[in-house]
Amino acid sequence: MKEYFRLKYIELLDSMLNAEELLAAFNDIDSTNEEISMVEENESASNKSVWNKELLTKMASSLVNVSLTKLKNKQQQLDGKNKDGDDTKTDFVAMEELQKYIDKTTDMKPTVEDEEPFLALFLDKLISRLVPEPLPAREHILPDVVDQEVSVAILASNVHKLSERMENVFEFQDTMVRILTWRQPSTMIIILLILTKICYNPMYLILLPLLYLSLGIIIKQYNLKYFDGTHSRQSHREKIGKSLINDLFKHEPSSYTTATTTNSLNTTPQEITHGMQVVLNLRDFQNLTTSQLHMMDSLSSFLNETAAFKDERITTLLLVGLLLSCIAFKCLSPFINWSLLCSCTLWLTAIITHPKLLPRLKQLHWFQSHDKQEISTTTLTTSTIKYDVILDQPPSIRYVEIFEIYRQGLIPTTWKFFIYSKSLFNPTDEYRRAQTPPPGVKDLSQVQAPDQWLFDPNSEWEIDYNIHDWASDRNLDLSVDNEFLIDSTFKRRRLTRRVIKVLPSS
Amino acid sequence: MESPQHASFVTHINQRIPLIMSTPLPVLKGLSDIYPLLIIIDNILSTLLWTTDDSGTIFVNMVMICLSIRYLIIPTKLNLTEITSQYVLLDYLGLLCSSFLFCSIGYYFHTVISETRNSEPPTVDDIVMLLENVENKLHVIKKQVLNLFMIDSYKIFFQWLTLATFIQVLIFRLHFIPYIDDTKSYLILAFILSSIFHTRTCQGLLQLLWRIKAVRIAYFWWRGSNDKLYSVKRLTPLAYFNMIISDKSYITVTLTIHNTDELTKIETLRNRLIELYEQGEHSTQQTEMSTPSLTFNIIKLTVQENQRKWGGINWTGETLSYERTNFIINSPFGTIFNSDNPLNYDTTFPGNWIKLDETWNKSPWTYQDGNWGIIGSKDSPECFTRSRTWSLRIFQRKI
Numbered sequence: 001m002k003e004y005f006r007l008k009y010i011e012l013l014d015s016m017l018n019a020e021e022l023l024a025a026f027n028d029i030d031s032t033n034e035e036i037s038m039v040e041e042n043e044s045a046s047n048k049s050v051w052n053k054e055l056l057t058k059m060a061s062s063l064v065n066v067s068l069t070k071l072k073n074k075q076q077q078l079d080g081k082n083k084d085g086d087d088t089k090t091d092f093v094a095m096e097e098l099q100k101y102i103d104k105t106t107d108m109k110p111t112v113e114d115e116e117p118f119l120a121l122f123l124d125k126l127i128s129r130l131v132p133e134p135l136p137a138r139e140h141i142l143p144d145v146v147d148q149e150v151s152v153a154i155l156a157s158n159v160h161k162l163s164e165r166m167e168n169v170f171e172f173q174d175t176m177v178r179i180l181t182w183r184q185p186s187t188m189i190i191i192l193l194i195l196t197k198i199c200y201n202p203m204y205l206i207l208l209p210l211l212y213l214s215l216g217i218i219i220k221q222y223n224l225k226y227f228d229g230t231h232s233r234q235s236h237r238e239k240i241g242k243s244l245i246n247d248l249f250k251h252e253p254s255s256y257t258t259a260t261t262t263n264s265l266n267t268t269p270q271e272i273t274h275g276m277q278v279v280l281n282l283r284d285f286q287n288l289t290t291s292q293l294h295m296m297d298s299l300s301s302f303l304n305e306t307a308a309f310k311d312e313r314i315t316t317l318l319l320v321g322l323l324l325s326c327i328a329f330k331c332l333s334p335f336i337n338w339s340l341l342c343s344c345t346l347w348l349t350a351i352i353t354h355p356k357l358l359p360r361l362k363q364l365h366w367f368q369s370h371d372k373q374e375i376s377t378t379t380l381t382t383s384t385i386k387y388d389v390i391l392d393q394p395p396s397i398r399y400v401e402i403f404e405i406y407r408q409g410l411i412p413t414t415w416k417f418f419i420y421s422k423s424l425f426n427p428t429d430e431y432r433r434a435q436t437p438p439p440g441v442k443d444l445s446q447v448q449a450p451d452q453w454l455f456d457p458n459s460e461w462e463i464d465y466n467i468h469d470w471a472s473d474r475n476l477d478l479s480v481d482n483e484f485l486i487d488s489t490f491k492r493r494r495l496t497r498r499v500i501k502v503l504p505s506s
Numbered sequence: 507m508e509s510p511q512h513a514s515f516v517t518h519i520n521q522r523i524p525l526i527m528s529t530p531l532p533v534l535k536g537l538s539d540i541y542p543l544l545i546i547i548d549n550i551l552s553t554l555l556w557t558t559d560d561s562g563t564i565f566v567n568m569v570m571i572c573l574s575i576r577y578l579i580i581p582t583k584l585n586l587t588e589i590t591s592q593y594v595l596l597d598y599l600g601l602l603c604s605s606f607l608f609c610s611i612g613y614y615f616h617t618v619i620s621e622t623r624n625s626e627p628p629t630v631d632d633i634v635m636l637l638e639n640v641e642n643k644l645h646v647i648k649k650q651v652l653n654l655f656m657i658d659s660y661k662i663f664f665q666w667l668t669l670a671t672f673i674q675v676l677i678f679r680l681h682f683i684p685y686i687d688d689t690k691s692y693l694i695l696a697f698i699l700s701s702i703f704h705t706r707t708c709q710g711l712l713q714l715l716w717r718i719k720a721v722r723i724a725y726f727w728w729r730g731s732n733d734k735l736y737s738v739k740r741l742t743p744l745a746y747f748n749m750i751i752s753d754k755s756y757i758t759v760t761l762t763i764h765n766t767d768e769l770t771k772i773e774t775l776r777n778r779l780i781e782l783y784e785q786g787e788h789s790t791q792q793t794e795m796s797t798p799s800l801t802f803n804i805i806k807l808t809v810q811e812n813q814r815k816w817g818g819i820n821w822t823g824e825t826l827s828y829e830r831t832n833f834i835i836n837s838p839f840g841t842i843f844n845s846d847n848p849l850n851y852d853t854t855f856p857g858n859w860i861k862l863d864e865t866w867n868k869s870p871w872t873y874q875d876g877n878w879g880i881i882g883s884k885d886s887p888e889c890f891t892r893s894r895t896w897s898l899r900i901f902q903r904k905i
């Protein structure tokens with residue numbers, strides 16, 4: 001019985017391999033078909049359908065391939081434990097599965113519970129099939145780093161691991177925000193003091209981390225390991241007496257946030273489970289990526305609009321302002337006590353952004369600016385045009401040409417207008433050889449300037465009487481009559497006109 | 507069926523007959539001998555004009571040349587107290603750089619010659635193309651040098667002299683720019699400025715700075731206005747009127763009276779006078795002495811209105827301080843004066859002068875470029891200024 005199934009199994013495997021080869025061949029035929037159809041019909045619609053068919057076959061073949069590898073894995077497992085009784089059942093299940101997938105029922109339901117998800121494997125195979133040629137490599141500092149292949153499983157696991165590791169980063173962010181909003185005034189003041197010290201002697205940038213590493217981390221670890229308990233006994237009563245620093249600087253969160261914290265207090269006792277932690281991290285990760293994207297957007301809008309002459313005047317003024325500030329900094333820097341300036345700025349910004357002080361300052365500022373606005377609205381309602389930047393750079397000028405072609409009538413001396421064309425239509429011209437009229441128009445007003453260029457409205461089409469020059473430039477050896485260059489049945493003259501480059505308007 | 511046809515650009519296709527057929531042999535020989543030299547000259551010129559791809563190498567070479575200049579030029583007064591470790595180090599670097607530069611030049615010459623010898627010989631077209639490149643680059647340099655030092659009058663000579671003196675005093679007497687205090691540093695600065703002048707960055711920067719109004723005003727304050735219609739004097743309408751009277755630049759027409767009703771109605775009188783004025787401009791009218799007639803003097807007041815395009819779209823009367831103002835008067839003596847807006851002109855003229863036209867006649871706009879050079883009658887992206895003439899005729903009975 002077992003042997004029979006094994007044989008059947010191998011048979012099936014062979015047939016599957018054949019199927020895959022067939023599919024691959026079919027794929028090749030399709031691609032040749034595509035080429036033929038490209039040549040014959042030159043229609044985009046058919047191309048698209050061919051492409052879709054190709055995609056389908058690729059999908060199907062990768063499905064088969066995935067199923068095969070899965071089956072092989074199972075077979076190996078079977079080889080290991082083929083004494084077990086119920087292996088036939090699993091075989092049947094796998095075969096049914098396979099049948100289902102071969103019939104292109106591409107429902108992506110994760111019906112199989114395995115250590116390697118079917119969907120991920122399938123996507124990997126599909127990607128590697130859709131992108132057959134090797135992807136362009138990135139530059140690496142270390143020469144032995146190799147670009148990995150695109151794999152959904154690795155990507156997913158990376159995101160998962162990253163979101164778990166990010167926990168510490170987010171906690172650090174929380175602490176920083178708490179300190180910066182003066183909820184722990186003593187820590188804030190310590191940080192300010194340290195920064196001031198760094199301002200006066202940058203050497204502390206190296207010294208302080210070393211000190212922190214030795215005193216803050218290693219000794220803390222020692223204490224954790226060998227030191228137990230504080231000397232004083234914990235009492236359950238609240239602390240009596242208040243510190244002046246805390247009373248002066250401590251900022252209690254406003255009523256709204258306290259309400260939310262009390263709400264959250266109700267939930268926090270029921271410990272953050274692992275699943276919840278994961279979700280929480282994912283949310284934070286999402287926030288982080290969103291804010292990062294916002295930052296990138298604003299940066300790119302600065303680079304592509306403000307700094308890229310979308311508004312010529314503003315960009316020019318920006319440049320001048322930057323240059324002037326550079327010169328000013330360079331000139332003033334010897335006379336500035338940078339340590340004092342930096343430390344003063346630090347302390348001032350810290351105090352001004354104190355949550356107790358800031359609203360009052362804002363109010364004051366609002367009152368002042370409101371008064372000013374009232375004055376300005378009454379007096380200044382006139383011109384919005386600014387006269388500080390002169391935009392009179394001459395635009396690029398070029399010349400365009402077109403050929404006016406005449407055809408010989410029944411009598412050799414009569415000529416009939418034929419067409420205005422870019423092509424010379426001389427005897428060696430490809431359209432002339434194909435005996436079709438060249439692309440062109442019957443009316444001169446239908447001739448247009450090249451893209452992003454404009455005919456000079458103060459110019460007209462001019463006949464080029466310097467016929468020998470343009471004929472010899474094109475290596476033409478034809479007879480000449482006035483401004484015309486004549487061959488057996490056609491004559492043409494060259495018209496030129498001035499064009500002006502149009503700048504993309506803001 | 508007919509789709510619009512886009513015209514193609516005029517390009518210089520050079521499908522000439524191969525030069526090898528038409529060039530005599532001794533010339534060919536000379537050209538092939540001169541080829542390595544041409545390559546070297548072309549490379550030097552493209553280094554000067556920063557047209558090579560490898561601008562990093564040029565910069566490193568520039569720094570090395572600066573250090574060499576610093577080392578090779580002996581200071582005028584050697585002060586022993588100044589000799590510190592930093593100075594010694596810089597001098598040593600200068601020594602290294604100067605010897606490295608000599609080696610580098612020799613190496614370059616050697617490689618050019620050996621490579622041209624070992625590779626396949628150049629075609630005549632290659633050499634001619636290289637010659638054309640060299641010629642183009644030399645042309646660019648010549649044009650810029652001429653632009654900078656075009657001294658065709660004493661005025662410009664004195665302008666340059668004053669500027670140079672000003673800079674000298676600023677640098678050597680007032681020590682305005684730090685670090686520049688002797689010939690050596692001055693030479694290094696001049697070298698740096700002249701070598702970075704042709705970089706893309708420098709050229710773009712200069713063009714952008716030229717857009718700033720303050721920069722232009724400063725430049726034209728030094729150089730003097732190049733607008734011929736620029737004047738600082740202001741002419742009141744009355745003064746203009748008196749100027750015309752004193753110059754007698756008015757037209758006298760004789761009105762023959764067929765019907766006395768004509769004179770009672772001001773409208774018909776005006777129409778007759780306008781008719782006569784337009785005839786009088788072309789031919790002097792012969793009148794029969796027998797018929798009763800009246801003579802009138804007619805003056806045409808003309809004011810030119812000028813506008814400038816701002817921000818690429820807005821035409822306003824705001825012009826720059828070194829050029830013609832919004833309204834100017836071209837006086838009969840040939841001088842230019844500033845004027846008020848004609849709409850604000852006092853419409854009562856002395857000496858019984860009466861308006862012939864109801865309102866000011868405005869001619870169509872003439873569009874001009876940034877320097878008031880006439881372009882045409884239609885607005886286009888290359889027009890930045892425009893002008894038109896306002897005119898008003900007034901008349902007076904000649905007694």
